[in-house]
Amino acid sequence: MSVNLHQRVRPQSTDVAVQLSGVVKNFGRGEHTVTALDGVDLTVAPGEFVCLLGASGCGKTTLLNLVADLDAPTAGTVTRNTSRPAVMFQDAALMPWLTAATNVELPLRLAGFSRAERRAKAAELLELVRLGGQDRKRPHELSGGMRQRVALARALAATHRLDGGEQQSLLLMDEPFAALDAITRDVMQGELVRIHDATKPSVLFVTHDVREAVRLGHRIVLLSSRPGRVVREWTKDENTDEGPLTDDITARLREVISTHAAH
Template identity: 70%
Template structure:
């Protein structure tokens, strides 16, 4: 069976959690300036799971940092219609002196949530990521996969908390499973999909792994080699079996073409 992939390049949306229009990013100035992004147009709907795919150095992380507010575009426009974006990195980046529960509770404390409410929310989030009962342990007592679950719960605590609950949550993930072994990675991918479906958060997930992108995303967005720009998009939600394998093959081939054209330039 051959998968029919819908090209999502002209996908119309009337609502968005985040929208980027003509976003450029250059590091440095003049002849020594390095262009990381060159006119990125991207829109993510509330509750949508979008995977950003591209070769190493294509600007995926730079784009995520701009959406997170950790960096500013050199040109173009960023519009957020969401709660403050929460970010999950390759490393769990937990506070080693805090327990798992205290790490999850931290963004709620910084947001001024009352002690009783933040403890209640923390317990719910730890249960959501299947870590109920380990809230009292410190990071060094947990496995790598468990630490990433704590990091996910902490990101959800930040993303799902707004002053009035009226704005859709937005979760930004920068290759969060890349440092894990294959079995743990597979388990956490399944867990992430379960958590995403239960929370309704919009997710922008950065990866260079086509199989991971097709498995997780509803839409895969391919960036060119540096300077990064959107070169193609595909709707991949609900694919399985032979269709999923065909989609992986099609996107892999397109990724190789993008990389080869850059190397030949």
């Protein structure tokens, strides 16, 4: 599946969906303290798709956990002007005893939607991820790519609010396609572009794959080796030549990984 990113519309609003200011995150105490993040400043605009790159252990997942409010920063502030974020991981983490539809319905049930509303929204979201007609299948009956589609539909369901408010939705995605084969991963990347263009959530997407970051992101942010700091950002527009951009980011990522290995 080929997707022309040059046709994608970048968010025009200057408002802030997520903002990290001077964020520090330490683990442990005293001489055993490990600093995972050190002075991170990062802003995500409403509807913007931001990809995070960096060496293993540089704090990318820690940053997502802070934005998700699953952990608190040691210093600095995290501001989120969005609905409760939905998180998607490498593992689809579906409930094996539930059908595709009832997996998608689960966050809607927890949010207080009625049975009729849950069924209607789940059916709509499964259609959005091109799984219409698969609603009664359980996870073991689905391929890896199909399970990730259900997980994506469930993540989108988690951004719905019972009061119908217009607050910006937020997806936090931690290498969601890393465990898929190359062809399925390529298809899922294209599907995510399509779904993002249709629904316009703000997205923070962690990946180790530079090509994936360039294909998906409006902006690519590179973190240093531990402790994680923002060392470089690249912003795409309709005139961006993706080949040189990929080469430039790859070279900088190699520098970061080399620095990490030297320590």
